[in-house]
Amino acid sequence: MEGNGWYSVISKELSPTGTVSIFIQDDIKNEQGGVKMALERVSTILKDADEHKYGVAAFNIFNYEMIAWAIQVAEDERVPIVIQFYPGWDKYMPISTAAVVTKDLASKVKVPIGLHLDHSNSFELAMSGVKYGYPSIMIDGSTLDYESNAKLTREVVKAAHAVGVEVEAELGHVGSGANLDDFKNSDHFTDPDQAVSFIEETGADSLAISIGNGHGQYVATPNLDFERLDVINKRVAVPLVLHGGSDIPDEQMQKAMQLGINKFNIATEFNRAFYNSVREVMKESETPAGYMFECFRKSEKAVKDFLRYKIRMLNPGGYHI
Ligand SMILES: [Zn+2]
Numbered sequence: 001m002e003g004n005g006w007y008s009v010i011s012k013e014l015s016p017t018g019t020v021s022i023f024i025q026d027d028i029k030n031e032q033g034g035v036k037m038a039l040e041r042v043s044t045i046l047k048d049a050d051e052h053k054y055g056v057a058a059f060n061i062f063n064y065e066m067i068a069w070a071i072q073v074a075e076d077e078r079v080p081i082v083i084q085f086y087p088g089w090d091k092y093m094p095i096s097t098a099a100v101v102t103k104d105l106a107s108k109v110k111v112p113i114g115l116h117l118d119h120s121n122s123f124e125l126a127m128s129g130v131k132y133g134y135p136s137i138m139i140d141g142s143t144l145d146y147e148s149n150a151k152l153t154r155e156v157v158k159a160a161h162a163v164g165v166e167v168e169a170e171l172g173h174v175g176s177g178a179n180l181d182d183f184k185n186s187d188h189f190t191d192p193d194q195a196v197s198f199i200e201e202t203g204a205d206s207l208a209i210s211i212g213n214g215h216g217q218y219v220a221t222p223n224l225d226f227e228r229l230d231v232i233n234k235r236v237a238v239p240l241v242l243h244g245g246s247d248i249p250d251e252q253m254q255k256a257m258q259l260g261i262n263k264f265n266i267a268t269e270f271n272r273a274f275y276n277s278v279r280e281v282m283k284e285s286e287t288p289a290g291y292m293f294e295c296f297r298k299s300e301k302a303v304k305d306f307l308r309y310k311i312r313m314l315n316p317g318g319y320h321i
Contacts, residue, residue, distance in 0.1 A: 038103040040112030042136040043166050043205055045080045046239040046262040048112075048321075055257035055314035058082035058241075059307065060118060060267035062089045065296055066274065066303075067102050073307040075109040078320035081311065082114035082136075082263065087125055096132040103133070111321060116168070118265070126156045130165050138208070142170040146194060153202040161203070168263075171198045172210030174243045177268075183214035183222050183244075192231045199236055206239040206263065211256075213244040216268050224252050226259055233260025241265065246272075250313050257314055266310055273306035274299070 049056045059070045061083055074081040083106075085098040099115060106113035116136040117129030121143075129137035139156040141149035153169040160167050172190030175182025182188060190209040199207060209232060211225040222244075233240060239262035245253065246269035253264065277299040285295070 038107035038113075039115050039135055040080065041166065042082055042114040042116055042168075042263075043239070045082065045112055045114045046206065048080065049262050050239065052319040053258070053317050054079065054319050055253070055261060056080060056082055056114075056263045057307075057310050057314055058084050058114075058116065058263050058265045059270055060084055060086055060265065061098065061102075061270075062086075062093050064101060065300070066270065067098070068105055069300060069304050070270075070307055071102075071105045071109055071111075071113055073304050073311065074113065075111045077308060077311050077315075078111055079311050079315055080112040080114065080321065082116050084116040084118045084265070085134075086118045086267065087120055087128070095128055095134075099133045120156075123152065123155055123159075126167075127159060130160055130163060134165065136166040136168065136205075138168040138170070139204075140170045140208075142173040142208075142210075146171075146198070150198055150201050153198075153204055157203045157205075166205040168206045168208060168241055169198070169202060169204035170208040170210075170243075171195055174208065174210045175214050177214035177216045177218035177222070177244060177247075179214070180219055183212050183218070184220075186212075186225065186228075189225060189228060190232060192228065192235055195232050195236050199238055204238065206241055207236060208241040208243050211242075213242055213248065215244045216246075218244075218247050222248055222252070224248070224256055226255060229256060229259045229261065239263060244268075246270075253314060254316055264314060269310075270303075270306070273303050277302035 045056055059081060061067045067083055070081060070083060083102045085095060087095055102115050114136060115134055117134040118138050119140045120126035120129060120138055121140050126137050126139045137160060139153050141152040157167045171194060173188045175188060177183060188210055211229050212222050240260050241263040242256055242261045243265045245264040245266045278295060281295050281298040
């Protein structure tokens with residue numbers, strides 16, 4: 001083993017002399033001198049968050065800028081985050097590409113970054129996440145009846161665990177913020193008794209719950225059911241996840257964190273922050289020559305400010321690694 005990042009390893013398979021020299025740049029070196037693993041397990045990040053009383057921001061991304069900016073802010077703040085991809089956007093950016101870009105950028109920072117495939121609603125889609133290298137995937141059978149959801153989740157968990165991939169499941173249905181009934185009617189909320197049996201039956205690693213949250217833009221301010229959250233958290237050992245984390249008032253987000261939500265999915269608000277920032281830059285532009293590179297560069301600060309705000313808001317104790 002030599003200095004300056006060069007390592008000699010013994011490998012008869014790779015070299016006739018049995019020695020191969022590998023250069024490992026300082027910024028991707030781990031404490032043992034080997035290559036830093038690009039990604040941290042989502043379960044490890046959520047456990048750290050639970051111990052240190054912060055909520056993990058899970059940002060939904062669909063292009064290079066969103067991935068890069070989120071990872072840079074996490075590194076600046078020294079607070080772990082999860083980068084996640086919604087497979088419904090795969091016609092815009094392939095599932096595989098989102099994983100590759102995230103892994104490459106995560107390998108260049110020291111802060112733990114998780115990677116997760118959001119909302120897979122079939123066994124095949126969930127397995128595509130496994131195939132393309134997501135260490136964490138979601139199986140969403142929440143539109144099915146309890147038995148069918150449990151069966152689908154159990155099958156995905158069995159296959160994913162066989163190759164070391166973690167699984168988030170959903171019980172109770174998180175609907176749309178555009179439909180008042182979806183997030184106001186407690187018939188859609190997660191039943192605590194069912195949550196206990198669901199985790200026992202499926203072996204899922206984390207659970208997305210419905211407690212008055214909804215996806216997309218809300219038509220009215222949500223009022224999370226904290227009593228229900230508290231009961232579920234006390235009875236279910238796995239980390240809990242809140243979908244539809246955009247536009248929920250800060251106090252409710254923080255209280256949800258204190259009562260046991262470990263991961264907060266933020267998609268709509270991130271998307272909007274990016275859109276608004278680009279729009280402002282375009283409005284202000286004195287040279288509408290269409291230089292997109294400059295537009296994105298000028299948009300960066302406002303989007304990063306938004307991401308920083310969310311990370312800090314979910315981390316009132318100011319923890320960092
Ligand atoms: Zn969701």
